[in-house]
Every structure is written in structure tokens, then in C-alpha cells.
Amino acid sequence: MAFGSSPDFDVVVIGAGAAGLSTAAFSAGLGLKVALIERGTMGGDCLNFGCVPSKAMLAAAHAAASARNAHRFGIRLPPPEIDWTALRAHIGGTIDHIAPTDSEARFRAMGVDVIRASAHFAAPDVVEAGGRRLTFRRCVIAAGSQAIVPDIPGLGPVPWLTNETIFDLEEPPGHLIILGGGPIGLEMAQAHARLGCLVTVIEAGRIAGRDDPELADGLRRALTADGVTLLEGTKLASVEPDPAEDGTPGLVAVLADGRRIGGTHLLLAVGRAPRLAGLDLEAGQVAHTKAGITTDAGLRSTTNRRVFAVGDIADPVGIGPRAFTHVASQHAGVLARAMLFRLPAKVDYAALPRVTYTDPELAQIGMTEEEARKAGQDVRILRFPVPETDRAVAERVPIGLVKLVATKSGVLLGAGILAPHAGEMAGTFALMIGRKMKLSTLAGLVLPYPTLAEAAKRAAGDFYAPKLMSPLVKRVVGLLKRLP
Ligand SMILES: Cc1cc2nc3c(=O)[nH]c(=O)nc-3n(C[C@H](O)[C@H](O)[C@H](O)COP(=O)(O)OP(=O)(O)OC[C@H]3O[C@@H](n4cnc5c(N)ncnc54)[C@H](O)[C@@H]3O)c2cc1C
Numbered sequence: 001m002a003f004g005s006s007p008d009f010d011v012v013v014i015g016a017g018a019a020g021l022s023t024a025a026f027s028a029g030l031g032l033k034v035a036l037i038e039r040g041t042m043g044g045d046c047l048n049f050g051c052v053p054s055k056a057m058l059a060a061a062h063a064a065a066s067a068r069n070a071h072r073f074g075i076r077l078p079p080p081e082i083d084w085t086a087l088r089a090h091i092g093g094t095i096d097h098i099a100p101t102d103s104e105a106r107f108r109a110m111g112v113d114v115i116r117a118s119a120h121f122a123a124p125d126v127v128e129a130g131g132r133r134l135t136f137r138r139c140v141i142a143a144g145s146q147a148i149v150p151d152i153p154g155l156g157p158v159p160w161l162t163n164e165t166i167f168d169l170e171e172p173p174g175h176l177i178i179l180g181g182g183p184i185g186l187e188m189a190q191a192h193a194r195l196g197c198l199v200t201v202i203e204a205g206r207i208a209g210r211d212d213p214e215l216a217d218g219l220r221r222a223l224t225a226d227g228v229t230l231l232e233g234t235k236l237a238s239v240e241p242d243p244a245e246d247g248t249p250g251l252v253a254v255l256a257d258g259r260r261i262g263g264t265h266l267l268l269a270v271g272r273a274p275r276l277a278g279l280d281l282e283a284g285q286v287a288h289t290k291a292g293i294t295t296d297a298g299l300r301s302t303t304n305r306r307v308f309a310v311g312d313i314a315d316p317v318g319i320g321p322r323a324f325t326h327v328a329s330q331h332a333g334v335l336a337r338a339m340l341f342r343l344p345a346k347v348d349y350a351a352l353p354r355v356t357y358t359d360p361e362l363a364q365i366g367m368t369e370e371e372a373r374k375a376g377q378d379v380r381i382l383r384f385p386v387p388e389t390d391r392a393v394a395e396r397v398p399i400g401l402v403k404l405v406a407t408k409s410g411v412l413l414g415a416g417i418l419a420p421h422a423g424e425m426a427g428t429f430a431l432m433i434g435r436k437m438k439l440s441t442l443a444g445l446v447l448p449y450p451t452l453a454e455a456a457k458r459a460a461g462d463f464y465a466p467k468l469m470s471p472l473v474k475r476v477v478g479l480l481k482r483l484p
């Protein structure tokens with residue numbers, strides 16, 4: 001940019017996914033001149049290849065499971081028939097319904113200059129896209145992440161799927177082999193199993209490895225009951241193409257112990273890598289590692305003060321990346337305060353919720369027991385089995401657990417919930433942990449009866465039960481009862 005001249009844009013945003021769209025919307029709303037650059041589909045991963053299609057598919061899968069399980073309630077139904085074409089129309093229709101919110105037309109109407117092209121840095125204050133050279137006051141990198149493609153011998157000729165292609169299958173997979181038992185692998189495993197496919201998950205460690213092992217154990221039982229084969233602590237040595245006689249592609253997964261598993265499709269779900277390639281971050285003098293763009297806790301690049309990063313691609317120093325849509329929104333909020341209002345805003349994940357949308361759902365808010373202990377906390381653990389609530393009995397919920405992690409003085413640090421619709425309970429815990437509330441708040445809450453959430457109240461109540469039943473309290477009650 002020539003000395004003294006003003007830049008073309010106040011804010012240039014690279015990527016129109018959850019993080020970039022929120023950033024562009026608030027910046028334009030505050031009257032700034034904004035360019036939003038997207039090389040793919042408006043809405044990014046969440047709308048097109050992530051949260052939305054996966055939850056739409058899971059909804060269909062859960063409906064099929066409900067039909068299969070109706071006999072438990074005295075309702076006899078024929079086995080459900082899966083109409084794959086109609087199912088795909090449901091998934092596509094869900095995306096189409098939400099798409100206008102993320103559309104180019106909506107953002108143009110806000111006054112945003114939407115550029116449909118690939119963006120890269122040409123200088124620390126210049127981005128190029130679609131043959132245009134854009135100078136900026138601030139650039140926000142919101143280019144997201146993509147599925148990691150591991151280096152597995154034989155993978156080249158085997159047709160593999162990622163989250164970007166699995167929702168496009170015109171026929172249901174006969175036998176879906178899933179590599180990786182994290183949220184993507186597990187959600188897709190249950191969805192496909194309940195939709196009538198054979199499913200095998202190959203996981204190098206244990207499934208739901210970031211979650212509490214007790215909660216993961218319940219999920220393991222639920223998935224196994226759905227017919228998912230879980231191979232944990234198992235390394236994949238290689239894959240071989242194995243087309244069927246009619247020429248339809250197939251594969252054999254060869255495990256490190258020599259076992260051979262034949263399947264029709266392979267889904268790679270072994271984690272995400274930031275989309276750094278092509279951004280020419282060197283030209284922009286933007287520091288990065290393979291985890292993402294290195295920022296301070298206010299999401300500002302540590303090497304180019306004009307540049308910020310948000311969403312999956314952001315790697316705030318000491319906190320690390322988190323790949324969730326609600327984190328993308330949180331980042332946009334931090335950015336609004338830090339970048340535009342120059343307030344000392346920082347990313348804070350202390351009360352962060354995350355949910356794996358299987359049935360039962362696995363929700364974790366704040367710290368797991370292991371994380372709290374690693375952080376040096378002297379913790380109290382409280383549990384209550386969800387199936388012991390009256391609501392669970394009525395609804396025949398066989399598996400579930402609430403596990404609370406608190407300080408010795410009763411301040412809630414973390415909550416893990418394995419229960420149907422556990423995600424719907426997460427807000428209460430995010431509020432409690434965020435506000436550093438004590439378990440007494442939860443134990444004293446009047447909850448509607450009968451609800452699964454009562455399990456959490458019962459777990460919190462256990463913190464106080466020994467104190468209530470102590471000899472001292474008994475003596476006080478004994479003295480008080482003598483009063484007229
Ligand atoms: C299968 C699956 C299920 C998920 N389910 C959930 C869920 O239930 N809940 C949840 O909270 N999260 C979920 N996630 C995670 C969530 O989708 C991501 O955290 C979220 O999409 C991140 O948003 P983002 O804006 O950072 O990136 P993205 O959505 O990836 O958007 C980045 C955009 O930048 C564009 N781009 C990249 N490079 C350039 C460039 N050089 N020039 C121009 N444009 C560029 C890309 O085309 C893309 O559109 C799921 C993810 C997957 C894969």
C-alpha cells in the first residue's frame with residue numbers, strides 16, 4: 001500500500017464458514033468496509049459437510065432405531081425400510097433450509113463485498129483473490145480445517161471417503177469401515193448402523209479418547225448394541241483394493257495383527273488439519289505451525305499485528321485449537337471486542353461444552369476428571385446413573401451417567417453427561433462453570449419431575465449428604481427438636 005493512502009477494506013475475511021460469516025456480519029453491522037472471500041461453498045464445513053448433514057442423518061437413524069425399539073413399549077411395527085433417496089433428500093433439504101442465512105445474497109445485502117475465489121497473502125497488508133489485490137487494515141483468517149488423510153500403505157488406489165464426500169453416496173454402504181473413533185467416526189458409525197449398514201470402527205487408542213473413560217464405556221455399550229463393531233487399540237497396517245465381481249469398488253483393511261476386514265467403503269475420520277496450504281502465510285508474515293495460525297489469547301497473529309485468526313484454523317498460544325462451531329462463534333465475539341473495540345478480550349475454554357450427538361449423547365462441559373487432576377486440582381467426583389431416574393425408567397433408557405468434577409469446596413469444574421439429549425442439559429453446566437458456581441446451586445434447584453436432568457441434581461446432592469448426616473448435624477437437630 002502506498003504511503004498515506006487508505007486501505008481498500010477495513011476488514012478482509014478469508015473463509016465463509018461459521019467463523020468467517022460471524023466476523024463479516026458483525027464487522028459490516030458496525031459500518032466497516034468488509035470483503036469476504038470464499039473459494040468453495042458459502043457456509044463452510046458446518047453447513048455443507050459437517051454439523052448439519054451429520055445431525056440430519058443422525059435424526060433419520062434415530063427415527064429408524066425408535067421404530068425398531070417400539071416393541072419395548074407394546075407397539076409392534078414392521079422392520080423399517082430405509083429409502084436412501086428420500087433420506088438424501090431430507091439431508092439436502094435440511095442444508096437448503098439453513099443455506100439462505102449463510103448465502104452470498106444475504107451478505108451482499110449487508111454491504112459485504114463477497115468474492116468467490118481462493119485468497120492468498122501477497123504482502124503483510126495485501127491479500128489477492130480472483131485477480132483482485134485487496135489492501136486491508138485488518139485481515140481475519142477463517143479458512144477452517146479439513147480431514148487428515150493419513151499415510152497408509154495402499155490408500156492411493158482404494159476409494160476413500162471423508163466428511164466432504166460421505167453424504168454424497170448414492171447407495172448406502174454395504175459395509176462401512178471407519179478409521180478413527182472420535183466424534184466424526186462415532187456419529188457416522190451409529191448413523192450408518194441404524195440405517196442398516198454394517199459398520200466397523202478401527203481406532204488406534206480408545207473410542208471417544210478425549211472424553212471421560214466411564215462415559216466412553218457407556219457409549220461403547222450403546223454402539224455395540226446398535227451392531228457397530230469397535231476395534232480399539234488396533235492399528236491399520238495397510239489397505240488393499242478389493243472390487244466386487246460386478247466391479248463395484250471395495251477394500252480389505254489389513255490390521256497390524258494380520259486380521260483382514262473386507263468392506264465396501266472406507267471413511268477417514270482421524271482428525272482435522274488446518275487449511276494453511278495456498279494462503280502464502282510467509283508473504284503475509286503470519287506465523288503458523290501444523291496446528292494452525294499462532295495467535296495470542298485475543299486471536300491476533302503473534303507476528304503480523306494486522307492479522308487475526310478465528311475458528312478451526314486458530315491456534316491461540318497455550319490453549320490450542322478447538323474445532324467446534326460454537327467456538328467459531330465465541331471467537332467472533334472475542335474478535336469484535338479485541339479487534340474493533342480494542343478491549344482486552346481473551347479466549348477462555350474453561351466452561352466450553354462439547355457434545356457427540358450419538359444416542360445417548362455424550363456431553364462434556366469444562367474439565368474431565370483427568371484434565372482437572374492434570375491441572376493440579378484436588379477434586380471431588382460425584383456420579384449418578386441416569387437409568388435410576390424415574391424418567392429413564394419410563395422411557396426405558398438403559399445406559400447413562402452424570403459425572404461431576406468439583407473442587408473440595410464444591411465449585412463445579414466439569415460435568416460429563418451420557419444421556420439421551422445430554423446436549424440440551426449442557427447450558428446449565430456451562431453457566432455454572434463459567435460463573436464458578438458451587439454444587440449447592442444445583443442441589444438446591446427445583447427441577448421439573450420427571451426429567452433426566454434430575455440425575456445431575458442427585459449427583460450434586462451427594463456432595464452435601466455426608467455433611468448433612470454428620471454427628472454434628474444430628475446433634476443440632478436433636479437439640480432443635482426440643483424447642484417448642
Ligand atoms: C462431520 C462433522 C461434524 C461436525 N459436527 C459438529 C457439531 O455437531 N457441532 C459443532 O460444534 N461442530 C461440529 N463440527 C465442527 C465444525 O464443523 C467446525 O468447527 C466449523 O465448521 C469450523 O468453522 P470455520 O469457519 O472455522 O471453518 P470452515 O467451516 O471449514 O470454513 C472455512 C471456509 O474457508 C474456505 N477457505 C479455505 N481456504 C480458503 C482460501 N485460501 N481462500 C478462500 N476461502 C478459503 C473454505 O472453503 C471454507 O468454506 C463438525 C465437523 C465435521 C467435519
Ligand SMILES: NC(=O)c1ccc[n+]([C@@H]2O[C@H](COP(=O)([O-])OP(=O)(O)OC[C@H]3O[C@@H](n4cnc5c(N)ncnc54)[C@H](O)[C@@H]3O)[C@@H](O)[C@H]2O)c1
Pocket residue numbers: 150179180181182183184185187202203204205206207208209234235236269270271272322323324354355356357
Ligand atoms: N458433535 C461435534 O461437536 C463434532 C462432531 C464431529 C466433529 N467435531 C469436531 O471435529 C473434530 C475432528 O473429529 P474427528 O473425529 O475426525 O477427530 P478426533 O481427533 O476427535 O478423533 C480422531 C480419532 O482417530 C484416532 N486415530 C488417529 N489416527 C488413527 C489411525 N491411523 N488409525 C486409527 N485411529 C486413528 C485417534 O486416536 C482419535 O480417537 C473433533 O475433535 C471436533 O472438534 C465435532
